[in-house]
Amino acid sequence: MKALIGTYHFAGADIATWFGFAKLIFKEAGSFGVAGPKLAAITSAEDPRLAPRPVYSVLDTKKIERTFDITPRSLRDILVECLKKLSERL
Numbered sequence: 001m002k003a004l005i006g007t008y009h010f011a012g013a014d015i016a017t018w019f020g021f022a023k024l025i026f027k028e029a030g031s032f033g034v035a036g037p038k039l040a041a042i043t044s045a046e047d048p049r050l051a052p053r054p055v056y057s058v059l060d061t062k063k064i065e066r067t068f069d070i071t072p073r074s075l076r077d078i079l080v081e082c083l084k085k086l087s088e089r090l
Helices: 018-030 062-068 075-088
Strands: none
Touching: 018 075
16 A cells, blocks of 8 residues: 555635635625625735745645545635525524
């Protein structure tokens, strides 16, 4: 049996920026009665982080998909499921 070592990235099936992710969160939260803030996209250069950020980077899930035969779900589907569970607890 081949050793399962190394780094495995796992994320939703979609590619999303932090802005796109936040936008999706507040759009879907709106259907649960949560009003979202006004969002503004910024570039990586405008993001005040201590560590430098690449202009474009995404998690590649191909290794974990091939190794474990896992297919990621859509980000929207996972988010809606999470919001439903959270709303049931309120």
